[in-house]
Amino acid sequence: MANNKINGLTITGRLKKSGITIYFRNGKSVARTATSLQPKRRTRKQFIARQQMLHSTRLWGFLKWAGTPMFPALPTAYARFLSLMHRTEVVFLPQNGRLDGATMLLPDIPLSEGSLPTVKQHLGEVEGSPALVTNLTRDNLRRGDKLILYTLTQDITAKPKVYFKRREVVPDEMTETADGLALIGDEFADDMKGWALIHTHQERCSTQTVVTRCTYYKQFTTEEALQEAAASYGGLTKDPWPPSPTD
Numbered sequence: 001m002a003n004n005k006i007n008g009l010t011i012t013g014r015l016k017k018s019g020i021t022i023y024f025r026n027g028k029s030v031a032r033t034a035t036s037l038q039p040k041r042r043t044r045k046q047f048i049a050r051q052q053m054l055h056s057t058r059l060w061g062f063l064k065w066a067g068t069p070m071f072p073a074l075p076t077a078y079a080r081f082l083s084l085m086h087r088t089e090v091v092f093l094p095q096n097g098r099l100d101g102a103t104m105l106l107p108d109i110p111l112s113e114g115s116l117p118t119v120k121q122h123l124g125e126v127e128g129s130p131a132l133v134t135n136l137t138r139d140n141l142r143r144g145d146k147l148i149l150y151t152l153t154q155d156i157t158a159k160p161k162v163y164f165k166r167r168e169v170v171p172d173e174m175t176e177t178a179d180g181l182a183l184i185g186d187e188f189a190d191d192m193k194g195w196a197l198i199h200t201h202q203e204r205c206s207t208q209t210v211v212t213r214c215t216y217y218k219q220f221t222t223e224e225a226l227q228e229a230a231a232s233y234g235g236l237t238k239d240p241w242p243p244s245p246t247d
Contacts, residue, residue, distance in 0.1 A: 052088075096232055112205045131185070
């Protein structure tokens with residue numbers, strides 16, 4: 001508990017909760033009420049943007065655990081990741097219950113951005129087996145090049161979470177096909193996983209996003225999911241008229 005004396009006035013209690021702001025003017029402490037009568041705005045457009053930002057921030061935390069993210073550092077790698085996430089679908093998750101803090105495996109989650117050519121890749125079959133097929137050829141690889149495979153797993157055993165792993169792939173692991181080099185294995189049939197193979201050379205890398213068969217996230221992209229999530233935050237507010245420049 002704070003006990004602050006300002007110009008002879010003793011204030012007891014937590015100032016933030018008491019709705020009081022203290023500032024200095026001409027060398028003197030001044031206290032004023034900090035309570036706003038303006039209702040908190042939560043328009044549909046604002047809510048959608050905030051939901052995407054919140055989910056993207058959570059994904060970033062899991063991405064960092066897998067290793068140093070491969071994005072330009074201007075202004076920051078984190079800011080660039082959030083910007084690229086605007087291209088993905090928005091999922092609507094309530095702020096309470098089992099889905100509070102959840103993360104979803106989405107198509108096209110950005111995993112790297114760089115100056116090397118993008119490796120085109122898709123999930124398919126090679127000789128009857130599931131595979132991650134790319135357009136890379138052995139001629140595309142030079143001394144010092146590395147291939148980094150990201151694997152994303154949608155876990156729904158408790159709270160839905162997406163876990164990121166990455167490992168280096170040796171070119172000899174890959175099979176030559178008419179389209180290019182491919183990774184073959186039963187895991188590539190898993191509809192709760194996603195992948196991205198990133199081509200790197202020293203500090204440079206290719207620009208890659210996730211390819212996946214996962215559709216678990218779709219149930220959280222509907223109008224019903226939006227309304228349910230918004231209700232957990234207190235509901236949507238009407239758009240102002242005329243609209244604010246920030247909307």
